[in-house]
Amino acid sequence: MTIHHRADRAVFRFSGPDAHRLLNDVLTGHIPSEAGSAAWFALLSPQGKILAEGLAGWAEDGIWVDVHESVGDDFFKRMRMYKLRANLEISDLRASHSVGFSADAVDGAVCHGDRFGTIQIGFRVIDTAEAAAEWDQNDTPYHAARIANGVLLHGNDFAANDAFAHDLGMDMLDGIDFVKGCYVGQEVVSRMKHRGTARRRPVIVSGVTGVAGDAVVASGRDAGTLGQVVYGRAVAIVRLDRVSDVGAVTVNGAPVTVSLPGWASYGFGDVASEE
Structure with missing residues (x-):
């Protein structure tokens, strides 16, 4: 069994009577x-x-x-701020634990299905840094799998404070709980859902020669931005209303193939309502 080390992930553990309540009240x-x-x-x-x-x-x-290592400090700081007088402990495990990816469940470690809605991309494994030293240090298989499924990740595909939850399809992949009460940013998420104002959505781009951040151009107009490129394929956040002709999409002047993830309920050319 091979475990691939995802070295760019930062690990935190929340424990205590109020741990679940805090996370459920703050996260989507x-x-x-x-x-x-x-x-x-x-x-x-x-x-x-x-x-x-x-x-x-x-x-x-x-x-x-x-979370992605680039926001580890900010995430830890914000969660301690939201903690206030809640009865819980937030453990910073960045120095002692690592995250890995396995196609199969792993015994002897913290292991969870890496699930996005109906899609499961193997298993997330968390173990000590000593154990992780024995893992395969190449995380390409993980990124190839999630890109094939149209899954975007912060840090790999887009920067912090640069995308809405709907841009990732989190509303379709169980990344948002629309039943629970308020959480930070909930008003914006709810408004986008009920008014249908989500214009940007994940699109799989194949045949790419480029890197994350390169523009996706549709019929001569910028339509979106590439995420991480693996084996010539990436997930891009794209303005659907600007892709009326899928045969006229380019990256760096070269034609590419665009397709929708299997879970998508949206289509090219969709025009969201105005706020």
């Missing part, structure tokens, strides 16, 4: 309170932009959370 997803698959979540700004994104899973009497 339905945070688990018992063993099972991990839940996709985002920490939003009050304006609804994504500040951090990751998975949260219950194990060993605590909730294990991972």
